[in-house]
Amino acid sequence: MRPENYYAVNHPPSNEYELNFGPNHPGIEGNYAFKVKLEGDIVVAARADAGYLHRGFEKLMEGRLWMQNLAIVPRICVPDPVPMEVCYSMGVEAIGGLDVPPRAQWLRVLQLELSRIAAHLFFFGGHAATTGMYTPMFWGIADRDLILDLFEEMTGGRVYHIYNIPGGVRRDLPPGFLDRLVSLLDYLESRFLDYDDLFFTNRVFIHRARGVGAMDQKHALEWGVTGPNLRACGLPFDVRRDEPYLVYAQLDFDIPTEQAGDALSRTLVRRAEMQQSVRILRQVAERLPSVEGPIRAPVPNPLAWNLPRGESYTRLESSKGELAYYMVSNGGTKPYRVHVRGPSQMHAVQVLERLAIGSRLEDVAQIMFSLDACPPEVDR
């Protein structure tokens, strides 16, 4: 915010004071301002203020060719860019009637599940930091780095992969990749036990996170909560099961749920999901060598590629919840409208504001992290 736009508000004498949580704060993910009004250390009012990461993607995408947009799409969600790429590609494929070859679908699932583990490691590391435990945070970032090494081999980029294009993926796996993947999965599973010892079964953490930011099923459905946050309230809804896309229908995995709907449950659901992602990846590593074929459906020259008139609404399960893209084509070489519905648009704004009220100041950051609120998705 520019200094000239800031003005102090005259409050009548009271015990309340306004605290600006962010936009630069280690207790929030990304750049996000969360204004809380406190009475003592209890939050009585909260207001989210986004916009620090607004890059105008929806407008930018209208000015670029269908293929060119892939270079900017991963940047919409910084910690978990892969579902953005896959969802955009799937949207274009739905409008254009493109059939993605099976090998490309398996490669996409590989990329998505690895990204899910990386995003969860990133986020629970941040959550640990909000409760003062910095060791799991550094461990999480370091292990995520090993996953980024695998991404670098597979796609050519560490964080922004630009690997998916409408029709399939851009490169096949380098030789020996699946062996390295399996050894990383073994390593990660042993690390999960270390994380359990330090974080997930830690009495301090359990004591701090239990009961914080609790929501019941009725409210969760009413407020539009999706993803691990909804599963922590006991509802086993997951887009990979509800509306199987790519090859998820052929894979064997559970949907972990918890009952309490508080910060502890949400964290535990993510811990269990990491385990399930490893399980999915082992199956992918086993099946991939036997799936042969091209990795792309042929598409025309991107400079002269008109997509037919139409629209598509594509839903996907990202690590944070339900990600959806609504795309409209008016028959041209560029999209007419692309609307990005990020899961954090619900979680980081309305849900967070409601859950923060009544909680203590030290728990606000915890609630934000346990909801996996990702500000780049809110601002686009």
Add this chain to the structure above:
Amino acid sequence: MSESKAVSHWLDNVLAEFEGIQYRRKSQTRIRVDVDADALPALLELLQGRAGYVHLSAITCVDWMAEDQFELVYHVWSYETRSLVSAHIRIDRDPGRYVSIYDIYTPAAFFERDIHEMFGVYFEGSPDMEKFILTEWDGPPPMRKEFDTERFVNETYAWQEYHPQWLKEIEEEGGGVTVRPSEGAL
């Protein structure tokens, strides 16, 4: 899956009774409904209350400037039947006003605030119509088709000027820049 088919056909029959509705089932999980703007709140109440479409996934606004209309699309999802209904309505661009459906679906508050900011559509009854993302912007609503971001950027900001040594050497030889990036785009 047969259970969802039974419920969906019930839905087909019920929706056919709405006046002026156009109903198209695009696939097992996608249904498109075009209604009059006045009929939409009733349709959404019906979908939520009777048909189990409890989750509002998104509200999208599409600017059809050539037809002088905004199209609002309400995407609602049912966990029971595992299908999505996209309800499309058209409103006139000129007053650009519509009612809020916050009373029916709570997540609508975010989308309506976002559409108000980006397109300038006012939703009557929405709890919060204040600016959210563009708090320091006082120009026209930027997602409207008449706002040309590229022209705005070129007028407000300057391209970075570079003067590297190799370019100077080439210019001395008689060469130089032939096509600038902004001219080279198709």
Add this chain to the structure above:
Amino acid sequence: MSDVSYKNKGSVLNPLKAFSFLGRRPVSLPLDEPREAAEYYRGFHVNDWEKCIGCRSCQKMCDNQAITMIRIPSLPEDPIAGVRNERPAIDYGRCCWCALCVDACPTGSLALTREYIHTCHADELDSYFILPDPNGIHNRHVGLGWAKSPDSDLIDLERRPMPEMAPEERLQSFAEMVHGYSEQEALMEASRCVQCGMCHDSCPTHMDAPDYIRAIWEGNLEQAVRDIYRTNPFSHICGRVCTHRCESACSIGRRGEPVAIRWLKRFAMDHVDHETVKRIAAEDKGDYLSGHKVAIIGAGPAGLTAAFDLVKKGH
């Protein structure tokens, strides 16, 4: 859920396990020798100047408008062969290293390397604008990363085949053995063009080939005829028998089959009826008579074209 008992509270002493890491090797890496990047890494650009023809496709494909074309007089220039002495220069303040330029390059000269470190002070910002050459950004070739590959190639190298009459039938008939493109085939063939303009440069009459190919792709055949007639009133025949210097210069033809420019011209001329063609040809005829008369000796193509142009000017 899973078989890990994470739900039970652990012992208070569990976190002491972290001390076991004191003896382990850290995950951190030394900075003096940067680690080698992966096989397909998308680092800084290199450009093979011998292969590069200056077609500007990379500039068109770049989504951040990061590429500027620079003319370098010392490089060879051969319009007949389809080679320009322009080379791309990249602004790394805008580039996002998506490698779409590499995939769109018709010749495969542009590639990304495994080099990824570049530092400079604020007053050395000019070092962000580089002219990729075969040696790399710091004159130290670290190895190719993302280069041209059939997996990710965005150029369509195959031409739509032209249907022809079968040999047995040809023996019995005087009809044209080439059938001509259908509308669908012409559209697909026209979409292969990257609008580089080499065909225009190499054509002896400098026909506006990129413009009429684009018009055919857009479905606007009258505009295509207009673009064709601007320079050549004999396109019905040229679309059948021209020696297609344009196709020899076509940048797609460097690694694949060139765009079928001659067949596209035939398609446009065949599918617009004669009355419309006459109307379009007469469009820029002046509505005045200059009062001069010109005698042309010889009624070959040159003479007739001269007559066509002079009548349009009112003589």
